[in-house]
Amino acid sequence: MATLDAPAVSPPQAAVAIDPPTARAWLGQMLLIRRFEEKAAELYSAGKIRGFLHLSIGEEAVSVAAIGALTERDNVVSTYREHGHALVRGVPPGAVMAELFGKANGSSRGRGGSMHIFDAGRRFYGGNAIVAGGLPLAVGLALADRLRQRDAITACLFGDGAVAEGEFHESLNLASLWRLPVLFLCENNYYAMGTALGRHQAETDISLKGAAYRIPSAAVDGMDLLATTAAVRQAVDQVRSDGGPVLLECRTYRFRAHSMYDPELYRSKEEIDQWKLRDPITLFRARIERDGILTGAELEALDREAREATDRAVAFAEAGEWEPVADLLKDVYAREPPCA
Amino acid sequence: MATLDAPAVSPPQAAVAIDPPTARAWLGQMLLIRRFEEKAAELYSAGKIRGFLHLSIGEEAVSVAAIGALTERDNVVSTYREHGHALVRGVPPGAVMAELFGKANGSSRGRGGSMHIFDAGRRFYGGNAIVAGGLPLAVGLALADRLRQRDAITACLFGDGAVAEGEFHESLNLASLWRLPVLFLCENNYYAMGTALGRHQAETDISLKGAAYRIPSAAVDGMDLLATTAAVRQAVDQVRSDGGPVLLECRTYRFRAHSMYDPELYRSKEEIDQWKLRDPITLFRARIERDGILTGAELEALDREAREATDRAVAFAEAGEWEPVADLLKDVYAREPPCA
Amino acid sequence: MRMTYREAMRTALREALAADPRVFLMGEDVGRYGGAYAVSKGLLEQFGPDRVRDTPLSESAFVGAGIGAAVAGMRPIVEVMTVNFSLLALDQVVNTAATLRHMSGGQLSVPLVVRMATGAGRQVAAQHSHSLEGWYAHIPGIKVVAPATAHDARWMLPAALREPDPVFIFEHAMLYPEEGEVGDAPGPLPLFRAAIRRPGRDLTLIAHGGSVGKALAAAERLAREGIEAEVVDLRSLRPLDDATILESVRRCHRAVVIDEAWRTGSLAAEISSRIGEAAFFDLDAPVARVCSAEVPIPYPKHLEDAALPQPDGIYAAARGVLKPTAGVTV
Amino acid sequence: MRMTYREAMRTALREALAADPRVFLMGEDVGRYGGAYAVSKGLLEQFGPDRVRDTPLSESAFVGAGIGAAVAGMRPIVEVMTVNFSLLALDQVVNTAATLRHMSGGQLSVPLVVRMATGAGRQVAAQHSHSLEGWYAHIPGIKVVAPATAHDARWMLPAALREPDPVFIFEHAMLYPEEGEVGDAPGPLPLFRAAIRRPGRDLTLIAHGGSVGKALAAAERLAREGIEAEVVDLRSLRPLDDATILESVRRCHRAVVIDEAWRTGSLAAEISSRIGEAAFFDLDAPVARVCSAEVPIPYPKHLEDAALPQPDGIYAAARGVLKPTAGVTV
Ligand SMILES: Cc1ncc(C[n+]2csc(CCOP(=O)(O)OP(=O)(O)O)c2C)c(N)n1
Ligand SMILES: Cc1ncc(C[n+]2csc(CCOP(=O)(O)OP(=O)(O)O)c2C)c(N)n1
Numbered sequence A, B: 001m002a003t004l005d006a007p008a009v010s011p012p013q014a015a016v017a018i019d020p021p022t023a024r025a026w027l028g029q030m031l032l033i034r035r036f037e038e039k040a041a042e043l044y045s046a047g048k049i050r051g052f053l054h055l056s057i058g059e060e061a062v063s064v065a066a067i068g069a070l071t072e073r074d075n076v077v078s079t080y081r082e083h084g085h086a087l088v089r090g091v092p093p094g095a096v097m098a099e100l101f102g103k104a105n106g107s108s109r110g111r112g113g114s115m116h117i118f119d120a121g122r123r124f125y126g127g128n129a130i131v132a133g134g135l136p137l138a139v140g141l142a143l144a145d146r147l148r149q150r151d152a153i154t155a156c157l158f159g160d161g162a163v164a165e166g167e168f169h170e171s172l173n174l175a176s177l178w179r180l181p182v183l184f185l186c187e188n189n190y191y192a193m194g195t196a197l198g199r200h201q202a203e204t205d206i207s208l209k210g211a212a213y214r215i216p217s218a219a220v221d222g223m224d225l226l227a228t229t230a231a232v233r234q235a236v237d238q239v240r241s242d243g244g245p246v247l248l249e250c251r252t253y254r255f256r257a258h259s260m261y262d263p264e265l266y267r268s269k270e271e272i273d274q275w276k277l278r279d280p281i282t283l284f285r286a287r288i289e290r291d292g293i294l295t296g297a298e299l300e301a302l303d304r305e306a307r308e309a310t311d312r313a314v315a316f317a318e319a320g321e322w323e324p325v326a327d328l329l330k331d332v333y334a335r336e337p338p339c340a
Numbered sequence C, D: 001m002r003m004t005y006r007e008a009m010r011t012a013l014r015e016a017l018a019a020d021p022r023v024f025l026m027g028e029d030v031g032r033y034g035g036a037y038a039v040s041k042g043l044l045e046q047f048g049p050d051r052v053r054d055t056p057l058s059e060s061a062f063v064g065a066g067i068g069a070a071v072a073g074m075r076p077i078v079e080v081m082t083v084n085f086s087l088l089a090l091d092q093v094v095n096t097a098a099t100l101r102h103m104s105g106g107q108l109s110v111p112l113v114v115r116m117a118t119g120a121g122r123q124v125a126a127q128h129s130h131s132l133e134g135w136y137a138h139i140p141g142i143k144v145v146a147p148a149t150a151h152d153a154r155w156m157l158p159a160a161l162r163e164p165d166p167v168f169i170f171e172h173a174m175l176y177p178e179e180g181e182v183g184d185a186p187g188p189l190p191l192f193r194a195a196i197r198r199p200g201r202d203l204t205l206i207a208h209g210g211s212v213g214k215a216l217a218a219a220e221r222l223a224r225e226g227i228e229a230e231v232v233d234l235r236s237l238r239p240l241d242d243a244t245i246l247e248s249v250r251r252c253h254r255a256v257v258i259d260e261a262w263r264t265g266s267l268a269a270e271i272s273s274r275i276g277e278a279a280f281f282d283l284d285a286p287v288a289r290v291c292s293a294e295v296p297i298p299y300p301k302h303l304e305d306a307a308l309p310q311p312d313g314i315y316a317a318a319r320g321v322l323k324p325t326a327g328v329t330v
């Protein structure tokens, strides 16, 4: 894309180099997310996973590009559709799957489930089930870094539906007013549950909204891993160099239902099939094959590894213990016994 | 810092004609607001008026232009700085002053005081002391008109500080998305209490914020009655013809303290004096004199009438009764006795 | 006729939309999606997008818009998907909907109905399992009801729409699939009266919404042991039907209040204190409360179950107040 | 040394900012304006705009930003101008500040302090006169205190800053100009313990914040008639100091709870029900409550006074519970 101020989707300036190790890493991560979530869906039907389960299948390129562009020092604030973000961030698949099971060996000791994956050590600050609820938190993490002159940025991921919430507006204004290093990354999958973008946004080009806060903004084709990687890197660089926020809209699509409860009355099979033609994994694999970066055998192997990693994650989750009921009130407060 | 920057709006197409009756009416209204509020300040010091009292002295041109451009069928939603809006809307000065006193002959039976002037008959829906709290209400009034194909618009007035609230964002998006006839009129007086515009808005040109919602927007010099009248008329016409919302920023200044509690530590006497050079009443009177529209004697008379109307309002308020304590619970609910 | 709580509410919505052109339904995903709990499924097709209106994720704005439309004479039914999200609109409720009539000296009416799902039990964890209807019951200027049966889900809405003041309807999310008998008329009970769901004589169990069934289950177990518990379904949380509550307690001399909210500051506290104030000398034991543990509701079933009121806990509390030594210890 | 409640809070803020670089103050008009109640006057000049930070009118965002900064290890003090506006930030409090530690399995801490003015009495009408601290006391995961004296205004803040969990400090707006004796050390009373402000034996008056002075005034009047009322200042609303409350009530056998919140669902209800649960057989009369009338607070002085708890009403309630026939009627 031309400059971060350019609202329209445009090809990245610098083509992203992909040598075999990079291709392996990125495709491997996308495949891991895909297989992991396909398995999670099965396990939901099997009753091993309960409550809400939101899959990001179709949106893997955004997870890989966005989280991949960060350093360990950076902070990540995510949503309830965060398995991919967590996995790319390095939260062990087993800990994520165990969290989905609600087991004590889960990343949040099983208390949060699918919507509340936390990993403080990896600066992965959840896993928030209140739409747009994470944006103020991200502003605060960035404010702390600014006040301590800590050299790090905060990546805040949210969906297109979150853009309608007042907290989007308040948070972007605050971050820009105070010049805080926040990458506001909108995963625009064109639906907020069953409400299409055009039915919840008067201005459907989300990247145009940054101007109201003097925030440099851009949009990118979120199904194209290389374009998205280039756009995110450029955005991250700008946040680091300017110190102020950037808004990046990644245009993508959710191949599965919103959650396991969703009968998908609001969109047609045709529409979904159209988008599946642009499956980020298929596109990236095609590119790799075309350029002969990896062999067919290597591609096979990557898929096998993703399936095996998923199976190991499930085994880890199965082997986990349930947190004892006696610990129910533990950690409501730092000091026991809980008060009142 | 608040500066006398030139509004970034194209000058109104149609120049506003001012014949003697118009001049008399408009100057009379501005003078009434000025004298009424000067008197209110005195009465506050005298203890006749209590609680919060917010004066709009310096902002009279906006009240006259904005409310003056509406018909009886239109709705008005205002803020706690609404004396001017109410007076121009035709709420009797006596009823407004009595409300400031808290007397039963006040416009809200004395229960609301300065911040809560209501007049349902005149479609004056308050008088809201929660910053930006009126915007959703305005959207709802306009939605009702739309659903009933009632031909009317809703004028929603708010300050620059309100622009930072999430409700501003949510309301503008909703009004534009649903094409509702709302005139969002921002009285930008460059301060939210003691916080200068540049300290609460990353983008200080409020008229640029409409674009995020595809709302046609403009800004106008709110100290210039004629320019503001032309701009408001244009905006109102556009709302009526398009059916959708318009955002108009009127750039003005508050000559007095935010409220009677404010020591004004946040701005200099020089800044205030600078702005007083552009007192909307002085400017308009000068124009009238220059063009010889009214004689000096007529101008004198208008001021006298404003003072007399204010005195009559005070007398009316003084003569009012206190609502009996026995009626305290009346109208918590439509049916007595109040429940729970 | 038998139908689910969900179908009952949908029937009520369909009837209201058909009967009164001033009525419209708006909220997140009430249209194309069919409602997060499928309550409004099919209504968009029948009544169109003007009257079954999908909103953006803007709780404060669309609740406020409902208030404005009501002030202007419409009869909006606003669906806030769940009570968890209603916090974002609470300013509009407390400072606008609840104040307009009184603060304007009686000039304005807000004939608004707001519906929302409440409660836990679906393993949706800490941010999606609140039971905050007790907070709404604290607010003068609004009224609050909680249908516990399919019949009430069917008939409370039309009654609420006849109210000239804002009425909040709390629908416990666990009840939607529950089947029940729905009469073809509202029946004799007014909107703001409590119902005795099970007559008894030994103690009174007081509950609302999703806890009524649990109270009845505990009552069954007590009955098998020869104890006749009376079960009062509050139905209305504001106003509270003191007459029915107190009459029952004065007759049974013992009471347990069940409330899925966290114990401290729960509506159960209000009921317990009202009983203490008005029926002190009729009580043979302190009023007991069975509420949720004071913890963000965890995701795993065993922990969620442990955090919420359950029939066993209600049974134990009932046994507690029946002990001669009841209340000698905390 | 004597100083006003306002000066005491300012002294505490100044000390906290000077003592710990992680501490900063943010909120609407805390800087250039000097604070809506002039509490932070002069602090901007002393500590600069980074540490005394004016915010836009964005309650949800800056409270949430405080939570984020606390999670990252800072010690933010967020001033929400008044509890009335805090409704706009309540989602961040309930769903983020209160849940993060538990929901993350103990990984995160939120050492945040939020201060806000509460209460009525200044004739600022229906939208600016709320007493909603009782709602905050309902939320597991946060702690809530209410200084009623200049000494507590001075010393509760440093104690709150030492807490690893979110602490909400409610400052009654009528107390700011009140002068009181402020010790040069916190004294023996821990942050979450109640204080007996006046020893007595005939009944216990329980109050917090702006109601403590009214309770003391009523106690004076009772004393002139030979009745010794003990006055308990709750100080902490969450956790509640049951031990102190119950010890007093068990000794005095009669209690009146005073709370400026609306009666239904007030914190007074919680206290009354706890006393009923734990001290039932020690009570010689039902626990009485003196709360605000259930009405949006009106502007005129005579109506506002009539809506709020007053010494006369407390006196009358005390007389009521002292009657041998106490509680036979509602
Ligand atoms: C404040 C709030 N309102 C409503 C909901 C219910 N809800 C959960 S997800 C969702 C749609 C969000 O859409 P989007 O932000 O685009 O994210 P996506 O699910 O598409 O990834 C809604 C309405 C919620 N969780 N929080
Ligand atoms: C939601 C909310 N937050 C804070 C306040 C306190 N307050 C009252 S007026 C005001 C400033 C508003 O500024 P602006 O919108 O520019 O209006 P102006 O007073 O300049 O006319 C503030 C912060 C409030 N009333 N409501």
Ligand SMILES: [Mg+2]
Residues within 6 Å of the ligand: A159, A160, A161, A187, A188, A189, A190, A191, A192, A193
């Ligand atoms: Mg989406």
Ligand SMILES: [Mg+2]
Residues within 6 Å of the ligand: B159, B160, B161, B187, B188, B189, B190, B191, B192, B193
């Ligand atoms: Mg202003």
